[in-house]
Amino acid sequence: MELYELTIAQAHELLQKREISSVELTRSVLQRIETVETKIKAYLRITPEEALAQAEKADQRRAQGEDNPLLGIPLAIKDVLCTKGVETTCGSRILQGFVPPFDATVVAKLRELGSVLLGKTNTDEFAMGSSTENSGFFTTHNPWNLEHVPGGSSGGSAAAVAADECLGALGTDTGGSIRQPAAFCGIAGLKPTYGRVSRYGLVAFASSLDQAGPLCKDVKDCAILLQAIAGHDPKDSTSANLSVPNFVEALQPDVKGMRLGVPKEYFTEGIDAKVAEAVHAALDVWAELGAEIVEVSLPHTEYALPVYYIIAPAEASANLARYDGVRYGYSYPEAKDIWDAYRKTREIGFGAEVKRRIMLGTYALSAGYYDAYYLKAQKVRTLIKEDFDRAYQQCDAIIAPTTPMPAFRIGERVDDPLQMYLGDIFTLSLNLAGVCGISIPCGFADGLPVGVQILGDAYDETTILRVAYAYEQATEWHLQKPPL
Amino acid sequence: MKLSRDQVLHIAELAKLALSEEEIELFTEQLSEILAYFEKLNRLDTSAIPPTAQVIDMRNVTRPDEVRPSLSPEEALANAPQRKGNFFKVKPILE
Numbered sequence: 206m207e208l209y210e211l212t213i214a215q216a217h218e219l220l221q222k223r224e225i226s227s228v229e230l231t232r233s234v235l236q237r238i239e240t241v242e243t244k245i246k247a248y249l250r251i252t253p254e255e256a257l258a259q260a261e262k263a264d265q266r267r268a269q270g271e272d273n274p275l276l277g278i279p280l281a282i283k284d285v286l287c288t289k290g291v292e293t294t295c296g297s298r299i300l301q302g303f304v305p306p307f308d309a310t311v312v313a314k315l316r317e318l319g320s321v322l323l324g325k326t327n328t329d330e331f332a333m334g335s336s337t338e339n340s341g342f343f344t345t346h347n348p349w350n351l352e353h354v355p356g357g358s359s360g361g362s363a364a365a366v367a368a369d370e371c372l373g374a375l376g377t378d379t380g381g382s383i384r385q386p387a388a389f390c391g392i393a394g395l396k397p398t399y400g401r402v403s404r405y406g407l408v409a410f411a412s413s414l415d416q417a418g419p420l421c422k423d424v425k426d427c428a429i430l431l432q433a434i435a436g437h438d439p440k441d442s443t444s445a446n447l448s449v450p451n452f453v454e455a456l457q458p459d460v461k462g463m464r465l466g467v468p469k470e471y472f473t474e475g476i477d478a479k480v481a482e483a484v485h486a487a488l489d490v491w492a493e494l495g496a497e498i499v500e501v502s503l504p505h506t507e508y509a510l511p512v513y514y515i516i517a518p519a520e521a522s523a524n525l526a527r528y529d530g531v532r533y534g535y536s537y538p539e540a541k542d543i544w545d546a547y548r549k550t551r552e553i554g555f556g557a558e559v560k561r562r563i564m565l566g567t568y569a570l571s572a573g574y575y576d577a578y579y580l581k582a583q584k585v586r587t588l589i590k591e592d593f594d595r596a597y598q599q600c601d602a603i604i605a606p607t608t609p610m611p612a613f614r615i616g617e618r619v620d621d622p623l624q625m626y627l628g629d630i631f632t633l634s635l636n637l638a639g640v641c642g643i644s645i646p647c648g649f650a651d652g653l654p655v656g657v658q659i660l661g662d663a664y665d666e667t668t669i670l671r672v673a674y675a676y677e678q679a680t681e682w683h684l685q686k687p688p689l
Numbered sequence: 690m691k692l693s694r695d696q697v698l699h700i701a702e703l704a705k706l707a708l709s710e711e712e713i714e715l716f717t718e719q720l721s722e723i724l725a726y727f728e729k730l731n732r733l734d735t736s737a738i739p740p741t742a743q744v745i746d747m748r749n750v751t752r753p754d755e756v757r758p759s760l761s762p763e764e765a766l767a768n769a770p771q772r773k774g775n776f777f778k779v780k781p782i783l784e
Binding site for chain 1: 692696697700701703704706707708709715719720722723724726727729730731733735738739740741742743744745747750752764767768769771777779780781782
């Protein structure tokens with residue numbers, strides 16, 4: 206086994222026993238990147254010198270007796286998270302050349318623990334998309350089939366993990382952007398409860414929905430990485446001032462007597478038969494392990510898509526007003542006045558999908574349409590939240606497919622935004638309700654991975670990790686590697 | 690809900706976004722299609738439902754007003770496309 210194939214937990218054990226050094230591990234991963242990255246294109250930028258320096262430092266810290274599960278572990282960071290001194294573009298030309306003067310809190314936490322940061326991963330521009338095709342720079346390829354998308358928007362992080370180009374990665378999830386690419390690439394990805402993880406330094410897309418989380422080779426690694434980034438942050442007043450449970454200790458492969466809810470609304474028209482089959486087979490595994498499978502209802506599921514695509518663009522249109530070419534990023538040099546400068550900077554700097562969402566959000570917030578769209582969507586958001594509250598009175602966690610179909614072909618949907626949005630129907634509700642979820646691999650459809658989601662109540666990450674871990678211990682899907 | 694060309698131009702101006710002729714045509718068509726899909730929401734009677742702007746039960750989080758370390762002017766201006774002294778340089782707003 207090559208070092209780059211290790212999980213975080215396996216690498217930590219070898220580091221602890223002094224069987225390997227972080228420098229050796231980091232070199233192995235950098236070598237792997239060199240071998241496969243031309244095919245995958247997961248990274249917008251790789252920082253090998255910095256990574257090796259951090260690895261050396263980690264080895265020194267370990268030699269002095271320090272230890273933690275992420276000390277010396279090479280990780281990748283989605284390019285919407287600010288990294289001090291390392292260019293951060295959010296996959297947008299408008300931020301090309303932007304070097305943040307500070308770290309996102311999640312990045313600062315990883316640095317304090319002594320993780321090795323390999324580079325910044327590709328994303329749909331400002332995390333708006335489901336395939337990385339909206340990146341202002343290039344499209345990432347799915348390691349399982351290079352002609353297919355890796356999912357999005359954290360497609361670079363998911364592909365990097367699946368192709369062993371890092372041991373684990375951070376992504377962000379506003380409407381499924383961790384879980385959907387995790388499903389498409391056959392790895393584990395967890396969206397924490399809104400407020401569990403600080404958003405400070407996460408470049409804002411939709412502030413009431415955005416949340417950073419881990420993408421990893423298995424569930425245990427997700428628990429380790431979540432442990433590292435979770436917790437209250439005085440710099441983010443929406444982060445929850447709650448104690449953080451021990452997620453790793455919670456990993457008991459035991460679901461006996463647990464009630465797992467299956468929402469009937471997730472198995473209707475439009476779901477690929479092979480995806481449904483794989484998820485049903487996963488339910489059988491949990492049943493064999495002693496869980497009770499119960500039917501639940503999330504009756505407003507079909508409204509999540511219009512609600513999300515009103516609220517998220519509305520918040521985005523406000524958040525993206527800051528890109529005016531004055532303080533950072535691209536600035537149109539030949540403007541005749543300040544208004545012209547704003548208009549041209551934004552015309553040239555933003556890509557098509559970002560413009561489309563700014564337009565949509567601006568319209569939904571504009572005089573005369575606010576009540577009909579934005580307020581209406583906020584009211585239906587209440588109904589969606591209440592659906593989850595009711596469901597969690599009947600079960601401990603909810604099981605559902607992550608996506609209606611496996612990874613689609615590059616170029617297949619890019620000209621039809623509504624068709625692209627419809628692919629997100631199973632992941633959006635979770636963000637609107639603010640609760641947590643994890644996607645893990647549960648099979649294949651035509652050679653492409655299929656993901657199953659375990660959805661939990663607010664701040665109940667321990668339950669979903671436990672349910673996911675029990676399944677993983679009983680199956681081998683997470684051990685499958687793409688043929689690269 | 691079919692958007693007119695004038696509406697598209699009005700929204701673009703509110704968002705301070707210049708659009709090419711192709712984008713105007715494309716967005717007129719695509720946004721109309723997306724807005725038509727949104728009409729699904731009108732099937733629900735929400736007259737008695739309160740809106741949800743955010744999902745956490747927190748209001749008005751405050752902290753003591755204390756001076757803390759912050760970015761130096763050099764750091765804050767490091768990414769400026771144009772600067773003059775310790776200021777961001779912009780086009781004149783008033784003639």
